[in-house]
Amino acid sequence: MSKHLYAAAVCTLVLLGAALAGCVAAEQSAGPAEDRDILYQASTIDALLLGAYDGCISIGELRAHGDFGIGCLHKLDGELVAVDGGFYQIRHDGTVHPVADVETAPFAAVTFFDSDETIMLDGPMNLTVLQERVLEHLPSENYFYAIRIDGTFPSVEARSVPAQERPYPRLVDAVADQSVFSFQNETGSLVGFWTPAFAEGINVPGYHFHFITDDRTGGGHVLDLYLEEAEVQIDMTPDFSMSLPTGGDFPGLDLSGGLQEDLATVER
C-alpha cells in the first residue's frame, strides 16, 4: 500500500539539443507505461535523516521500477546498490549479499538505466574533481540523472552502516558507528544520481554515489576516491515518481525541512 505522487516534466526536452537525441526519441515513441526514463523513489531523504528506517517498499517492487539505483535496507542494515538488474546489500561488516525480493528498503531510488551519453575522463581525479568534470557534461542542473562510472579505481573509500534497533536514532547518530572500507586498484562501478537543488528534502541535492566491485564482493556509500580514467554514462530521467510510506514513522514526522547540516554530516 503506497500513495503514488507522479510528476512529469518532459516539455522542454526538445531544447536540450543533440546530446539528448536518444532521450527525445524515446519520449516520442514510447507511451508513459513504456517510459523507462522515470526516476522512481521510495520515501524521502529527510525521513531517513529523522530515523524512518522501517522498510516501506519490497525489493521486488523496486525491481519492477528499475535495474539501477541506490538506497538502504530495512532497519538501515547496510547500503543498497542495484546495477545491471542485480540488487546487492553491502553490510556493515563489508560483506555483499544479493537481496531477495521479499526484503524491504526504507529509502531507495531506481530507474532503468539507458545511457544517453557516454564520456571518457582521464587525468587524476578525486571525488570532487570527478564530480565537477561530470557536471560539465550535464545538459542542465535542473533534472535528475542516473550516472554510472566504470573503471579501475586506484582507491575508493566507502562506508556502510550497522542495523539499528528501536527507538531509532537520527541518521547523523547512526552513521557514527559506520564502517569505512578502503579499496585499492579495484575494478568496479559507481552507481548514483544527480539530484537538482530544488529537490532538497526529497533526495540528496548534487551527487550521491555507491560503489560496488566488479566481482560483487565489496562496496558501500562513497566517501572519496582517486581515479586516473573512467567511463561515465549519463541517463537523464526527466520523469519522477515518488511513493511515500503510508505506515511506520513517516506520517508523524516533521518534514518541514532544515536538515541540511545533518545531511552534510552523513554524506561525508
Ligand SMILES: [Zn+2]
Ligand atoms: Zn548512500
